[in-house]
Amino acid sequence: MSLEQEIKQTKPFKSNYEKTLVNIMFTNNWIHFKQNKYLKKFDISIQQYNVLRILNGQKDQPITxxxxxxxxxxxxxNASRLVDKLFAKGYVSRDQKVGNRRACDVKITPKGKSFLEEVTKSINGIEKDMNKLNDAEFEELNSLLDKLRN
Amino acid sequence: MSLEQEIKQTKPFKSNYEKTLVNIMFTNNWIHFKQNKYLKKFDISIQQYNVLRILNGQKDQPITxxxxxxxxxxxxxNASRLVDKLFAKGYVSRDQKVGNRRACDVKITPKGKSFLEEVTKSINGIEKDMNKLNDAEFEELNSLLDKLRN
DNA sequence: GCTAAATAAATGTATTTACATATATTACAA
DNA sequence: TTGTAATATATGTAAATACATTTATTTAGC
Known part of the structure; x- marks a missing residue:
């Protein structure tokens, strides 16, 4: 279904540029909705999930x-409060940084790691909703988005 | 700047598919941030702005x-509360629908129309931040996004 | 050393979101 | 008709967002 049909727009967009703006926002909401469906049962928000992924990407090096x-x-x-939530759930540790008492070292815990693994396994389910493009098309889409933002 | 640099990601994405997901979310936030900058001085949220555009697109026909x-x-x-906000500002009218007392007819007012014109004039300023693609590329981007959602 | 500026994070808060639930009205079926 | 389901919107709410402000610490200039 075209974007126009999807949002029941009767008159066509004034330009491809204008359609792109709406299209990105609409597609983002489409992804957000799907992700949320998978994350809900793990009682974690998308923002919290993303912070956990960032920490996991750091391997065993803490970041501020x-x-x-x-x-x-x-x-x-609010990264500070997101970390709070993850800390309360035991998914991250948070210690004062040595050498700079203002900053803090945040690190994913083993519990956080295994939780993230489970969630990621589940959320990969959206992949089956998104296999409409082949690899070359995904690559092309990425380079257009990168170029758009410059 | 590439997406990887933009979000300071050290290890590359596992696949173009995975990068696309992150890329769409990141680009959406990029747009949202820019739009918000323009809308803030008009004391209106993006959601309210979009509802006003929808009503304007209906010409003089009210919608529920x-x-x-x-x-x-x-x-x-919450469309109901968004309309509330716009009604309080005098940008829309809201009347009981004749023939169905549950539903209501919402319509943009002349005040809403001239307000929208002003805002749109201002927000088109982001266009100069987004002239990095030519028309054919915008079209290609649109068709890839449409195909992604299918 | 002392003070002002800069930095890192935490906290306050008004608004918005993401639902669930309630209220009112209409449609339908027995 | 008389209850039951469906529909349209409004309301309640806990949590998240979008900032502004505050607190604590460090850096830099004099």
Missing amino acids: INEIIDRMLDKMS | INEIIDRMLDKMS
């Missing part, structure tokens, strides 16, 4: 709150 | 709350 913000997709949300 | 939801990019948010 500011470094987490740098790596987050959505810079605006 | 459910029809607005159908046309919204983000189906989950």
Whole structure:
């Protein structure tokens, strides 16, 4: 189904540029909705899941709150409180950084690691909803998005 | 700058598919941030702006709350309360629908129309941040996104 | 050393989101 | 008709978001 049909738009978009804006927002919501469906049963939000993935990507090296913000997709949300939530669940550790008492070292715990593995296994289910493009097309889509943002 | 650099990701993505997911979310946040910058000075949220655009697209035909939801990019948010906000600002009218007392007719007001014109004029400023693709590339991007969601 | 500026994180808060539930009205079936 | 289901919207709410502000610590200039 075309985007126009999907949002029941009667008149066509003024330009391909304008359609792209709406298309990206709509597709993002489409992904968000699907991801959320999988994450809900693990009682974790998408933001929390993403922070956990960032920490997991650091292997055994701790990173600070500011470094987490740098790596987050959505810079605006509150990394400090997201870490709080993950800490309360036992998925991350948080210690004062040696040499800089303002900063803190955040690290994924073994419990967090195995939790993340489980969640990731489940969330890969959306992959079957997204096998409509082949690898070359995914690559092309990526390079167009990269170019768009420059 | 590549997406990997942008989010300071050290290890490469496992697949182009996985990168696409992150890329769409990141690009959406990038757009959201830019739009928000323009909308803030008009004291209106992106969701409210989008509802106003939907109503404007209906010309002089009123539509119901459910029809607005159908046309919204983000189906989950509360159309009823968004209309409330716009009504309080005098940008829309809301009357009981004749023939169905459950439903209501929502329509953009002249005040809403001229407000929307002003906002749209301003928000088109982001276009200059997004002229990195030519028309054919926007079209290609659109068809890839459409195909992705199928 | 002392003070001002800069930095890192935490906290406050108004608004928005993501639902679940309630209320009102209409449609349908026995 | 008389209850039952369906529909349209409104309301309640816990949590998350989008900031602004505060606190604590470090750095730099004098």
